[in-house]
Amino acid sequence: MHLDPEHAMSINRRTFLHKSFAGLGGMAMASIAGRSMGAVATNEKAWPGVLDNALHHAPKAKRVIHLCMAGGPSHLESFDYKPELARMDGQQFPESFTAGQQLAQLQGKQLVARGPVTGFKQYGDSGLWVSDYFPHLGEIADDLCIIKSMTTTQINHDPAHAFMNTGSIIKGRPSMGSWLLYGLGAETENLPGYVVLISKPPGGRNPQPVSSRQWSAGFLPSKYQGVQFQSKGNAVHFIGNPEGICQSTQRQIIDEVKYLNAHKRQSTFDPELETRIAQYEMAFRMQSSVPQLTDMSGESQDTLDMYGVEQLGDGSYASNCLLARRMLEQGVRFVQLYHRGWDHHGGIKKYMEVSAKSSDQASAALIKDLKQRGMLEDTLVIWGGEFGRTPMGQGSGRDHHINAFSIALAGGGVKPGISYGKTDELGYGVVENECTVHDLHATMLHLCGIDFARFSYKFQGLDGRLTGVEHPHVVKDILS
Amino acid sequence: MSHPLAHRLTLAAAGILVIGLCDCSKKGTDIVEITGAKDGESATIVEENMPDVVTFNAHIRPIFSDTCFSCHGFDANTREANLRLDTPEGAYAALADNPNMKGIVPGDPDQSAAWQRIITDDPDDLMPPPSFHKPLSDYQKRLIGKWIEQGAQYQEHWAYIPIERPEVPKLEKHADLVRNPIDAFIFRKLEQKGVEPSPQAQPEVLRRRLWLDLTGLPPASGSTHNPSEIIAKAMASEAYGERMAVPWLDVARFADTVGYHGDQNQRIFPFRDYIIDSFNSNKPFDQFIREQLAGDLMPNATEEQHIASGFNRLNLVTREGGAQSKEYFKKYAADRVRAVGAAFLGQTTGCAECHDHKFDPISQKDFYSLAAFFDDVQQWGVYNNYVGGTKYNGNNDAYTPERIVRPDSLLERLNLLRDQALQELIGRGAATPSKEQLAQLRAFAAKHSDGWAPLMPLEVQTEKGTAHQITGHATHFTGTPNKGSQTRIELALADAHIGSLRIEALPDPKTGTVGRESGGHFTLKPKFFLQDADGKQSPIAIRWSQADLDREYGFGGGMEHGERNNLQINPKAGWQSAPKSGYEGPESLTQRTQTAVYCLKESLKLPRGSKLVVELEANTASNLRISQSPMLDPVAGEAAFTQAFRQALAKDGKSANAAWQLCATPPEQLPESYRKFLDQIRDCRSGWARTLVTVKIDKPEFPSRILPRGDWQDDSGELVEPTVLGFLPSDSLPKDRKLTRLDLANWIVAKENPLTARHIMNRLWKQFMGRGISNVLDDLGGQGEPPTHPELLDWLASEFRDSGWNMKHMVQLIVDSHTYRQASAQREDLAEIDPYNRLFAQQGARRLQAEFIRDQALAVGELLNRSYVGGPSVRIYQPENYYSNLNFPVRAYSPHMDDRQHRRSVYAHWQRTFLLPTFANFDAPARDECAADRLQANIPQQALTLLNDPVYVEASRGFAARVLQELPDANAETRIERMFELLLSRAPDSTERARILDYQAKQQANFLKGTADADAFLAVGIAKVPEGMNKVELAAWAQTARLLLNLHETITRY
Structure with missing residues (x-):
């Protein structure tokens, strides 16, 4: 038996109506139907979650923001300092590391070690190493938790993104944002519960495509899909009224649709009618609130300077970070920022500088801003790509690398100012505390109050899980 | 506890x-x-x-x-x-x-x-x-x-027991309501449960239900209410196939793009034509399944069967740099195993990729043995030339192998466009030829009705001694081609203006092929000259050249108009015969005439006594015939003068003038509206299209082996032979030889296979009744759901099988049953005792699927373009910049701003990584994977779509204009009634009438305040606003239509 909880709830609503109908007589029905806002609709949470009031344990994180550095940023030029690799620069890469391992574009090529193309410094009380490309993140190193022992199984962008987002390479699986929204719902009443923003740096390397399936709800009902906010035109598809229709005229049609739908209810037992009425109201609220959200003119110049926003709403990563903070404030459960252009097969020195510059300040500003607003403690920030890059050079760049990469976490119940896991002296493989993508997902769910093993959805007869069929582990050592 | x-x-x-x-x-x-x-x-x-x-x-x-x-x-x-x-x-x-x-x-x-x-x-x-x-x-x-x-x-698990036809139960009650055995099974269970069946739905409800279910379109105005007549009419309409195709295209994971990474365009619309045609012609379903899995292996495979085999090519493929061929071959194989399981058997075979199935008796070996059936499918692991020399010619190549085919739909479209282009010029009436000019053209047409005058060769010279012989109008070349051999042909010209020249490469009667290169191919690089009576040669300037068949160069890769770049004959290599060996087929094309047209820069008047000289810088053809036509832009391989053209030419006035114009005025000087048609005509490539098909190879690069834990890099597992699922009977299969894909297909539809007929019937039942008999549509295995009516399912399955897999018969049985005809959403008691309608004591109310919501709106708005069935995908409205995060290549989406815009939704371009929001919001799947079922969500984006997507605004206007034109003098009440009748097949009740009257008046008042608003509102979309209408009135009625299009009832079929 496979029921959409949404449907289930609407049945309950209908049953409730029937009961009150019987109790109060036709008058009650008429008055409910006659109101411009259906009474049933307004009393409900816009985004209920199946785990509402039933979390597996007390959550540390109430919302999550994933700063996805799409293309695979180099761990060797960000957080994983490898002086031995610098020493070996230009020498043949030891075969003991690479024999029998999967390579991407370096297949069949001679493998030569490439030292980090930038310097590293230790920052703050924690003494975390951060490369010179990321001075702003360096400044807040004491708030960061760096995992240096990430691994993935997918060496190409498309499947690697799918794996990072859904825990599976089979298409049609829900993304982690959809899972969270399904489980936790969202606090917002008039915005989508899961939002996606995309940017790319000007002058960056020709970026990899990003597919909308990365924020698909997969086999979960489509209400849990991520909603992409566009950087140009209407922020959300079909959010603007048709030409020539002002907001009050639009309100008239919506009211009338709702009235007539409610009227239909008198002669029809169709539970979907209730939901439909509620969705029209929600649609109207979205039409009003999305423009308010994206109008950032009220943000102070100091704030803009902190994020490095040059022009508000220009679709830059900095502008998106600021917009994301506003969404988090309004109760959006999961925000995902894709920042494209990290696929540095060539020209890593130049392009790393471009990419890092466009990400560093705004990412750090977001964390600082959340902190100063008291939101960092229950907001989990994840910064990282779908894989890392080879310690071997590829032309003037580095190839895809799945055996080790780094990500940065902050807030949301994660220990600040620590580094977790270790790679070998060349940054090729993990030698201590491997953290798989499934481990990361399990940990994220744990921080949100969810036991991954008990969080599933029946699909094709199976208990579909974000964390797959294997048994991952929650990375306890990084929990605060 | x-x-x-x-x-x-x-x-x-x-x-x-x-x-x-x-x-x-x-x-x-x-x-x-x-x-x-x-x-x-x-x-x-x-x-x-x-x-x-x-x-x-x-x-x-x-x-x-x-x-x-x-x-x-x-x-x-x-x-x-x-x-x-x-x-x-x-x-x-x-x-x-x-x-x-x-x-x-x-x-x-x-x-x-x-x-x-x-x-x-x-x-x-x-x-x-x-x-x-x-x-x-x-x-x-x-x-x-x-x-x-x-x-x-x-x-034994219910789905694995052999299908036997159960006895039709005897009833104690309601025997009078039984229309066919389906009802007996349903009523029997109702009797047992003490639940009454529902009465037949109101005739107007049933009428709308039947049309929407069977065709995806609302009933035509004034059409019959007699259910039997509706069923017969709807199932005979071509719209039936267009509607039935949609769920099968989900199953076949049909899409216009490759799905991975850059998600470039692939070419496979003829497969969709095949699906639609198969439903319309009621192809026996076992044959339908066989052809898709193994059409290419069938004895004397027809063109259609080759096209059907495209099913095996609809898996996602990649062109990403750095991807490894072997890894992706394994991904493709796994997709096919999952697809076979989900599409035909209702088994979650995918679970056994890494380990034996936990719930069903499918072993890991079964998984790879199933995959082995597809080892013979020719494909490239990675479609790029970055790594590993994958015998691939770079990113400019298509997703080979493809087959060059000539679908009826494309020819129909081509002919339609040629007529429309002519009509466009007739409508403008700008040309004024002299009487003599017309007479001359008519004289030519009288002599050469197809518009082509074959030219007689006078003298032929070849360098390096290629043997040749003039036979009639053709020049016949024989012998091994010499590299760089120059050929010069002098021909007598017909006495008429020349608009274009045609070269036909005819097959050699002896070798049977059009060329003398290996494989029977040719290359031709012609130059044309006019030679006057004094022997002076002057070059003829060519504006455009195109062949009906040639070797493609430069695949567009997903650029919106990328392919237009290679419509012209390759300027460097010249005209090379199709197909491109090793990349596309069929090789037999070299045995049919291939034709090219060379369009002159401008119409050329002939000095007396002049001759045509054709110099061929390269010539490896067998047999050439050259013709001239006054037409400036004829279609290669087709008559230069169409029937419509000849009729126009014969008719004095605007018609003949326009015909003359096509022969006198180069397109640059013709109106843009004409040139748009010309572009589309050229895009039709003379009606030839390339489509993904299955081509069999003998030696797979990576034969199937068991991959321990699914790891593609681990070669330690044993090689496997093609084998069907071991726990199911396979008596009909040969035991003495290696099994093939055709054996797999035959086994899937074999009598001993207990799954297929049950699975197909269960899905069909859901399509018409809203719920499956077993409601987990993609899993008839242990984790699925036992059927609520096992005997009914078995009866349907055996009836289906015994009727020769007759799909129309089964559809007819279901929609003719009382069970189907019952009222829906009318019984409070059922809402309590059977909220999910598992007893089928009523019909299930159901939201229309994405495609049909749009189709219905366009239909009532009289915008729907149904002029032909099938054909290339169309680009409907979509928010701007929706593809801005795609790359390789970077893409902009430009919707078709012509009558393609309003074709049925089944033809919409399906971009896997960015599915049209208007469909995605209504739960259409991306078709990355075989999808046996669609969820039905009810989300705010649906409201936003119906309210604000331009197609619904445009359809509202069309709907309003239609009713105003039909009822110019009627009062508002009558118009509202008419709208209800057209859209909902019923009359409004008094409340609805009063509310809508009031609402309409309010809208009228709104627009009176700001007529600029009315103008702006009416300008949405490409459909023309009928002339002479009061804009405020039209806008107010369009707002009223928009209200109706947004009603829950509108998008629901009760």
Whole structure:
């Protein structure tokens, strides 16, 4: 038996109506139907979650923001300092590391070690190493938790993104944002519960495509899909009224649709009618609130300077970070920022500088801003790509690398100012505390109050899980 | 007792609704048999709901499968304590660690170790273990106990039992309502449950239901209310195939793009034509399945069968740099195994990629043995030339192999466009030829009705001595071609203006091929000269050249107009005969005439006594015939003068003038509106299209082997032979040779296969009744759902099979039944006792699918373009910049701003990584994977789409204009009634009438205040606003139409 909880709830609503109908007589029905806002609709949470009031344990994180550095940023030029690799620069890469391992574009090529193309410094009380490309993140190193022992199984962008987002390479699986929204719902009443923003740096390397399936709800009902906010035109598809229709005229049609739908209810037992009425109201609220959200003119110049926003709403990563903070404030459960252009097969020195510059300040500003607003403690920030890059050079760049990469976490119940896991002296493989993508997902769910093993959805007869069929582990050592 | 919270969560997460169902269970519907009762209920309730006889398939298997089989099931690698509970032998056997105890002792729970572990209080012993998070409810435990008491009889899984035609039950009540055996099965169960069937729906409701279900379109105005007549008419309409194709295209994962990474365009629309045509011609469904899996292997495979085999090529493929061929071959193989399981068998075969199936008897070896059937499918692992020299010619190549075919739909479209282009010029009436000019053209047409005058060769010279001979109008070349051989042909010209020249490469009567290169190919690089009476040669300037068949260069890769770049004959290499060997087929094209046209820069008047000289810089053709035409832009391989052209030419005035214009005025000087048609005509490539097909190869690069844990880099597993699922009968298969894809296809539809007919019928039932008989559509295995009406499903399956897999027969049976015709959403009692309509005591109300919501709106707005069936995909409206995050290449989406915009939704361009928001919002799948079912969500984006997507604004205007034009003098009330009739097939009630009248008046007042608003509102979309209409009135009525298009009833079929 496979029921959409949404449907289930609407049945309950209908049953409730029937009961009150019987109790109060036709008058009650008429008055409910006659109101411009259906009474049933307004009393409900816009985004209920199946785990509402039933979390597996007390959550540390109430919302999550994933700063996805799409293309695979180099761990060797960000957080994983490898002086031995610098020493070996230009020498043949030891075969003991690479024999029998999967390579991407370096297949069949001679493998030569490439030292980090930038310097590293230790920052703050924690003494975390951060490369010179990321001075702003360096400044807040004491708030960061760096995992240096990430691994993935997918060496190409498309499947690697799918794996990072859904825990599976089979298409049609829900993304982690959809899972969270399904489980936790969202606090917002008039915005989508899961939002996606995309940017790319000007002058960056020709970026990899990003597919909308990365924020698909997969086999979960489509209400849990991520909603992409566009950087140009209407922020959300079909959010603007048709030409020539002002907001009050639009309100008239919506009211009338709702009235007539409610009227239909008198002669029809169709539970979907209730939901439909509620969705029209929600649609109207979205039409009003999305423009308010994206109008950032009220943000102070100091704030803009902190994020490095040059022009508000220009679709830059900095502008998106600021917009994301506003969404988090309004109760959006999961925000995902894709920042494209990290696929540095060539020209890593130049392009790393471009990419890092466009990400560093705004990412750090977001964390600082959340902190100063008291939101960092229950907001989990994840910064990282779908894989890392080879310690071997590829032309003037580095190839895809799945055996080790780094990500940065902050807030949301994660220990600040620590580094977790270790790679070998060349940054090729993990030698201590491997953290798989499934481990990361399990940990994220744990921080949100969810036991991954008990969080599933029946699909094709199976208990579909974000964390797959294997048994991952929650990375306890990084929990605060 | 387990932790109550944990239990509730498991149920919630599994999507199982518990609250509210206890009511139903009291009345004894199926619900309780399927889901079990809720936790914490009293012993009385458990007992009250307990069936008298507990059976394995209906009651126990679902519980065991969900809670026991992952450790005590088919997969030996994960089997605990060596106890298996999925077979009686396993369950009744002595325990490995305690030979005195048995897992289950029939009739004796106390002696059954399994039972003791289920009821123990000791958490260390409890089964399922608490850490499994699937505690059994009291009700489930009691079921298991009672089943053991009653003898613990196992049954073979219902879906694996051979299909036998059950007896049609005899009824005590309602025999008079029975229209066919379907009703007898449904009513029988209703009798048992004490539930009454619903009466037939109101005629107007049934009329709309039938048309929407059978064609995806609303009933035509004024059409019959007689159900039998509607059924006959709807099923005979071409719209039937367009509607039936949609769910199958989900299953076949049909899309216009490759899906991975850059998600470039692939070419396969003829496959969609095939699906639509197959439903319309009622192709026997077993044949339909065979052709898709193995059309290419069928004896004397027809063109259509080759096209059908594109099914095997619809998996996602990649062009990403750095991807490894072998890895992707394995991904493609796994996709095909999943697709075969989901599309035909209703089995989740994908689960066995890394390990034996936990719930169904599918081994890992089965998975790879199924994959092995497809080892012969020619494909490239990675379609780029970055890595590994994959015999691929770079990113400019298409997704080979492809087949060059000539679909009827494209020819129809081509002819339509040529007529429309002419009509466009006739409509403008700008040309004014002299009488002599017209007379000259008519004289030519009288002599050469197809518009081509073949030219007589006078003298032929060849360098390096290529043998040649003039036969009639053709020049015949023989012998081995010499590199760089120059050929010069002098020809007599017909006495007329020349607009274009044509070269036909004819097959050599002896070799049978058009060329003298290997494979029968040719290359031609012609230059044309006019030679005057004095022998002076002057070059003829060519503006455009195109061949009906040639070797493609530069695949567009997803650029919107990328392919237009290679429509012209390759300027560097010259005209090379099709196909491109090794990349596309069929090779037999070299045995048919291939034709090129060379369009002159401007119409050329001939000085007296002049001749045509054709110099061929390269010539490896066999047999050439050259013709001239006054037409400036003829279509290669087609008549230069179409029938419409000849008729126009014969008719004085604007018609003849326009015909003359096509011969006199180069397109640059013709209006833009004409040139748009010309572009589209050229895009049709003379009606030839390339389509992905299956081509068989003998030696796969990476033959299937068992991949330990699914790891593609691990070659330690054994190589496997193609084998069908081992646990199912396969008596009809040959035993003495290696099996082929055709054997697989034959087995899927073989009489002994218990799954296919059940699976197809279960899906068909859901299509018309809203729920499956087994409601997990893609899994008829152990984790699926036992059917609510097993006998009905078996009856449908056997009827389907015994009728020769006659799909129309089955559709007809279902929609003709009383069960189908019942009223929906009218009974309060059913909302209580059977909210999910599992008893089918009523018809299920259902939201229309994405495509049909749009089609319906366009239809009532009289915008729907149904001028031909099938054809290339069309680009409908989509928000700007929607593809801005695609790359390789960067893409902009430009919607078709012509009559393609309003074609039916089944033809919309399907971009896998960015599916059209207007469809995605209504739950259309991306078609990355085989999708046997669509979810139905009810989300705010649907409201936003219906309110604001330009197509619905435009359709509202069309709908309003239609009604205003039909009823120019009627009052508002009459118009509202008309709108209701057209859209909802019913009259408004008094409340609706009053409210809408009021609303309409309000809109009129709004627009009167700001007429600029009316102008802006009416300007949405490309459809023309009818002239002479009061804009304020039209806008106000369009707002009214928009209101109606947004009603829940509009997008629901009751």
